[in-house]
Amino acid sequence: MSSSEAESDATGPRARQRAARRRQILEAAERVFAETGFEGASMAALAAAAGLPKANLHYYFGTKEALYAALLNDLLDLWLSATDRIRPESDPAEALAAYVRAKMAWSRERPRASKLFANEVLRGAPHLAPHFAGPLRALVEEKSRVIEGWIAAGRMAPTEPRHLFFAIWAMTQTYADFAPQIEAVLDVPSLGPREFADGTATVLQLVLRGCGLSLAGGRVQPALEAIRN
Amino acid sequence: MSSSEAESDATGPRARQRAARRRQILEAAERVFAETGFEGASMAALAAAAGLPKANLHYYFGTKEALYAALLNDLLDLWLSATDRIRPESDPAEALAAYVRAKMAWSRERPRASKLFANEVLRGAPHLAPHFAGPLRALVEEKSRVIEGWIAAGRMAPTEPRHLFFAIWAMTQTYADFAPQIEAVLDVPSLGPREFADGTATVLQLVLRGCGLSLAGGRVQPALEAIRN
DNA sequence: ATTTATGCTGACCATTTGGTCAAGTTTCTT
DNA sequence: AAGAAACTTGACCAAATGGTCAGCATAAAT
Numbered sequence: 462m463s464s465s466e467a468e469s470d471a472t473g474p475r476a477r478q479r480a481a482r483r484r485q486i487l488e489a490a491e492r493v494f495a496e497t498g499f500e501g502a503s504m505a506a507l508a509a510a511a512g513l514p515k516a517n518l519h520y521y522f523g524t525k526e527a528l529y530a531a532l533l534n535d536l537l538d539l540w541l542s543a544t545d546r547i548r549p550e551s552d553p554a555e556a557l558a559a560y561v562r563a564k565m566a567w568s569r570e571r572p573r574a575s576k577l578f579a580n581e582v583l584r585g586a587p588h589l590a591p592h593f594a595g596p597l598r599a600l601v602e603e604k605s606r607v608i609e610g611w612i613a614a615g616r617m618a619p620t621e622p623r624h625l626f627f628a629i630w631a632m633t634q635t636y637a638d639f640a641p642q643i644e645a646v647l648d649v650p651s652l653g654p655r656e657f658a659d660g661t662a663t664v665l666q667l668v669l670r671g672c673g674l675s676l677a678g679g680r681v682q683p684a685l686e687a688i689r690n
Numbered sequence: 691m692s693s694s695e696a697e698s699d700a701t702g703p704r705a706r707q708r709a710a711r712r713r714q715i716l717e718a719a720e721r722v723f724a725e726t727g728f729e730g731a732s733m734a735a736l737a738a739a740a741g742l743p744k745a746n747l748h749y750y751f752g753t754k755e756a757l758y759a760a761l762l763n764d765l766l767d768l769w770l771s772a773t774d775r776i777r778p779e780s781d782p783a784e785a786l787a788a789y790v791r792a793k794m795a796w797s798r799e800r801p802r803a804s805k806l807f808a809n810e811v812l813r814g815a816p817h818l819a820p821h822f823a824g825p826l827r828a829l830v831e832e833k834s835r836v837i838e839g840w841i842a843a844g845r846m847a848p849t850e851p852r853h854l855f856f857a858i859w860a861m862t863q864t865y866a867d868f869a870p871q872i873e874a875v876l877d878v879p880s881l882g883p884r885e886f887a888d889g890t891a892t893v894l895q896l897v898l899r900g901c902g903l904s905l906a907g908g909r910v911q912p913a914l915e916a917i918r919n
Numbered sequence: 920a921t922t923t924a925t926g927c928t929g930a931c932c933a934t935t936t937g938g939t940c941a942a943g944t945t946t947c948t949t
Numbered sequence: 950a951a952g953a954a955a956c957t958t959g960a961c962c963a964a965a966t967g968g969t970c971a972g973c974a975t976a977a978a979t
Contacts, residue, residue: 475925475976482926497813500730504967514928516969521926525967576812579867583805583812584726586870593874601875618899624892627872628861635860638808641815643856645822646830663853670847671896704947704955711956733937743958745939750956754937 486511486518490532495573498580499529533581533588536574539567541596547604553617554674557629561668564633565661569652575637601626618673625672632664715740715747719761724802727809728758762810762817765803768796770825776833782846783903786858790897793862794890798881804866830855847902854901861893 489511493502504525508515522528543563546556568575581589605622612619636643640652647656669675718740722731733754737744751757772792775785797804810818834851841848865872869881876885898904 479926498727498729498809500727501813503965505965515967516928517926519968520928523968579808580727580812582868582871583809584730586874590870590874593871594877597871598875598877618895620895621888621892623875624889625896626875627864627868627889628892628896631860631864631868632857635856639811639856639860641819642811642822642826645815645819646827646852646855648823648827659850660853660856663850663857666847666849667854667857667896667900669900670902671898671900673899708955732935734935744937745958746956748938749958752938 483521486513486521486528487532487535490528491573491577494529494532495576495580499525499584530588532577536578537589537592537596539571539574540578541600543567544600544604547607549607549610553608553611553672554669554676557668557672557674558665558676561629561633561664562661564629565636565657565664568633568635568637569657572637572640575634579634579638618671620672625668629664629668632667636660712750715742715750715757716761716764719757720802720806723758723761724805724809728754728813759817761806765807766818766821766825768800768803769807770829772796773829773833776836778836778839782837782840782901783898783905786897786901786903787894787905790858790862790893791890793858794865794886794893797862797864797866798886801866801869804863808863808867847900849901854897858893858897861896865889 486507490502490507493507493510496502497506502525504515504518507525507528508518511518518528522531543560546559548556578589581587586593601623604626608617608620608622608625611617636652636657643656644651649656715736719731719736722736722739725731726735731754733744733747736754736757737747740747747757751760772789775788777785807818810816815822830852833855837846837849837851837854840846865881865886872885873880878885
């Protein structure tokens with residue numbers, strides 16, 4: 462027993478350093494994969510971004526595929542989160558608004574993760590198919606039933622809940638995935654607080670009014686004027 | 691004169707065959723590029739998809755980059771179209787509904803074009819930057835002024851028109867770009883008329899109600915029940 | 920101090936990549 | 950019929966790709 466203390470997550474100084482290196486590589490890989498896609502990212506480029514020799518990446522992750530898969534895996538949790546507030550007893554307007562805001566914040570803070578995800582789905586989502594058909598579908602089903610409950614109780618306008626989710630995902634993630642297009646149209650060098658505030662306000666308006674809802678006080682865009690002035 | 695009849699678009703049998711070959715190559719390239727992205731598509735794969743030797747593609751387009759650029763160029767027109775109905779004298783609800791329907795139809799009929807476009811924007815849109823900053827921005831500005839006119843006239847709810855466009859683009863294109871995810875969540879092998887009808891109805895509802903509008907007769911989803919039954 | 924397990928990396932390899940080219944074939948003009 | 954122009958393609962190339970591995974360094978355990 463005394464000699465075999467190598468429990469997988471024993472936080473010895475060894476395991477800690479190993480985890481740090483893994484994070485270092487993954488962080489760099491997220492940047493490179495998000496900017497160039499899977500095929501566009503060469504092991505040489507990934508190694509350069511991480512500041513390590515190529516062989517070192519292979520030591521930690523084996524293959525490029527495995528590194529990519531490890532990266533995607535880390536994102537899945539992010540995707541499923543932020544639906545907490547959607548519960549039967551919640552106020553529909555508040556719950557949906559919180560979800561939209563969380564998604565927008567995610568687009569702002571983790572745009573590379575969003576792009577990585579988009580890249581993978583565009584490629585046919587080979588690595589995500591199990592997750593889509595499993596946990597994601599289950600979550601959407603569960604939350605859709607909550608929304609259908611709200612509708613049945615007359616608390617919001619009849620709406621296809623699954624397609625409502627697709628719409629929210631699309632509108633919020635576009636601020637990460639299609640940032641170059643938005644920047645060009647708005648004629649700004651990059652998306653800042655102003656653009657995200659306007660975007661959030663617009664998405665909130667479409668979702669809430671679209672579902673026949675309004676936030677407490679009847680203000681659909683509570684933070685907007687405050688930010689603008 | 692008689693000998694130099696080779697006007698660039700003289701539709702001689704020569705020029706016609708040349709154009710046909712170009713289309714044959716472009717059509718195959720759209721498939722391959724859309725499925726694998728620019729870096730993921732090899733000249734060998736492109737040639738195989740077109741049923742031609744590799745050197746033949748180089749004869750017509752020079753480089754892979756040039757072939758890709760030619761392909762993207764063809765899509766730009768598609769992008770700018772479908773805003774015709776958005777004019778000062780139009781009915782806001784009808785105009786926006788027509789635009790949403792046109793965009794949805796485009797996602798259904800040309801999903802590969804949409805994916806190609808998405809792939810390019812994810813890569814930072816190097817080839818599209820001039821188009822974004824030029825014709826696209828100009829078009830959006832023009833149409834945004836129309837919408838602002840509608841708002842000023844009290845014909846629809848106050849809405850940031852540029853962000854409204856971003857939202858419409860995102861919601862409609864997601865049915866092409868993120869099809870694998872939507873299919874998995876809905877548990878269908880592919881998106882058919884039913885899914886597009888539901889999607890269109892939901893997007894229309896969010897956009898129209900979101901903007902304080904409704905279609906003539908107050909029915910937000912005019913075609914929905916007809917299709918379902 | 921010595922052994923042992925783990926971490927690290929330069930040099931190397933087979934394969935694939937985008938692209939070229941010379942030698943052909945076909946089609947048009949005269 | 951002859952020549953010119955456009956088209957086609959197998960064979961080839963230098964460069965880049967993902968991946969391997971033997972040998973070395975470092976730290977842990979004895």
